[in-house]
Amino acid sequence: DGGITQSPKYLFRKEGQNVTLSCEQNLNHDAMYWYRQDPGQGLRLIYYSQIVNDFQKGDIAEGYSVSREKKESFPLTVTSAQKNPTAFYLCASNPQGANEQFFGPGTRLTVL
Amino acid sequence: KQEVTQIPAALSVPEGENLVLNCSFTDSAIYNLQWFRQDPGKGLTSLLLIQSSQREQTSGRLNASLDKSSGRSTLYIAASQPGDSATYLCAPMDSSYKLIFGSGTRLLVRP
Numbered sequence: 001d002g003g004i005t006q007s008p009k010y011l012f013r014k015e016g017q018n019v020t021l022s023c024e025q026n027l028n029h030d031a032m033y034w035y036r037q038d039p040g041q042g043l044r045l046i047y048y049s050q051i052v053n054d055f056q057k058g059d060i061a062e063g064y065s066v067s068r069e070k071k072e073s074f075p076l077t078v079t080s081a082q083k084n085p086t087a088f089y090l091c092a093s094n095p096q097g098a099n100e101q102f103f104g105p106g107t108r109l110t111v112l
Numbered sequence: 113k114q115e116v117t118q119i120p121a122a123l124s125v126p127e128g129e130n131l132v133l134n135c136s137f138t139d140s141a142i143y144n145l146q147w148f149r150q151d152p153g154k155g156l157t158s159l160l161l162i163q164s165s166q167r168e169q170t171s172g173r174l175n176a177s178l179d180k181s182s183g184r185s186t187l188y189i190a191a192s193q194p195g196d197s198a199t200y201l202c203a204p205m206d207s208s209y210k211l212i213f214g215s216g217t218r219l220l221v222r223p
Contacts, residue, residue, distance in 0.1 A: 006155075031209070042116070042201060042213035043156075050209070058210070090155055098143035098163070098205055103156040 003027070004104035006091050011109045013078070013085070021076045021107045023091035030096040032074035036060060037088040037106075046089075049074055050096055078109065086111045114139045114206050116214035124220040125192055133187040133217045135202035140180050142204040146211065147176050147187050150199045159200075160187070192221045 004025045013019045023032065031050045035043040045058030049068040063082025068074055074093075078085045088108050094101040115138045125131055135145075144163045148156040160176040162169045162185070168177040175188040185202055199218050203211040 033211075035213075040215065042215045043203075043211075044213075045210060048210065088153075092156075096209075098209060100158055100161045101146065101203075101211055102158060103148075105155040106153075108153070 004091060004093055004102060006089075006104040006107050008107060009105070011107055013109060013111050015111060016080045018077055018079050019109065021078070021089055021091075021109070023074045023076065023104060025072055025074075025091075025093045025104075027093060027102065028071070029093035029102075030071070031094050032068070033092040033101070034058075034064075034066065034074070034076045035090045035092065037090060043090060046076065085109055114142075114204065114212040116202065116204065116212050118200075118202060118214035118217050120217060121215065122218040122220075124222060126222050127192060127194060129192050129221075130188070130190050131192055131219075133189070133200050133202075133219070135185040135187070135214055137183045137185075137204045137212070139204075139206065140183050141207050142180065143207070143209065145176075145178055145185050145202060145204045147174075147185075148201045148203065150201060150216070156201065189219075192219075194221045194223050197221050 007022045033048040034046040047066040049055035065077045090106045091104040119134045147159045160169045162178040173190040178185045199216040201216045203213045
């Protein structure tokens, strides 16, 4: 069953803690992306990776970090430096280039 | 910087109506444009992808058009059903292969 999985579905964090969101895909896609969605708004790009061991900052990278050690995995760490981390986080992937992008089910992060 | 606007922000129609959702973008240098559907609390489902060289794309009751030179795309939904109720997002792909999203149109189809 091919697709993109994200875990956990819900995540609660205390202020000052780092948390890591998981994103795995078995679609053999080269490119992977992390987006943030706030209520009533569109998606904003945090980080993206076009190939293993390489990634670039998106529009709102401050307070986040990523790694791309394996083609199928692109974890996102929300650090304590992110001032307002409560949001819905979405992971996506596509074959490299101008191809259709597919999304995972999302992780909702709440800071207590 | 690419900016994407979707009009209307919200729409409520009775079942059976045909409807049009609008998307405009400021930079015409795009590779393609994707339309997505998002149900509350869920991820995005890709509906249609229109390449920059295409004028329109159809899937079932959905038809999307693209006028790249004027920076516009429309999503036409025929014979709307309550199950079509969702938020619809458009996203052109820029020259760096990044999608730029609008804020979406929230659609409610009343039985």
